[in-house]
Amino acid sequence: MTDKTKKAFVISSFRDAGTERRFEAGTTPDLTEGEFINYKAAGLVRAPTADELKAKSAS
Numbered sequence: 001m002t003d004k005t006k007k008a009f010v011i012s013s014f015r016d017a018g019t020e021r022r023f024e025a026g027t028t029p030d031l032t033e034g035e036f037i038n039y040k041a042a043g044l045v046r047a048p049t050a051d052e053l054k055a056k057s058a059s
Helices: 033-041 050-058
Strands: 005-007 030-032
Touching: 005 033, 030 033
Parallel strands: none
Antiparallel strands: 005 030
């Protein structure tokens, strides 16, 4: 069974201490629902705007 993913906008660059994954500010990675909830609660990510998603797909 695969987890559902959600696009996120990274507000500030950070490294997840548990997984060692790095996230750069301004990127829009796919996160699991749980990751998104945790990172959002910590103020590290938010839902991306339509313009941010378009800009990423154009590059």
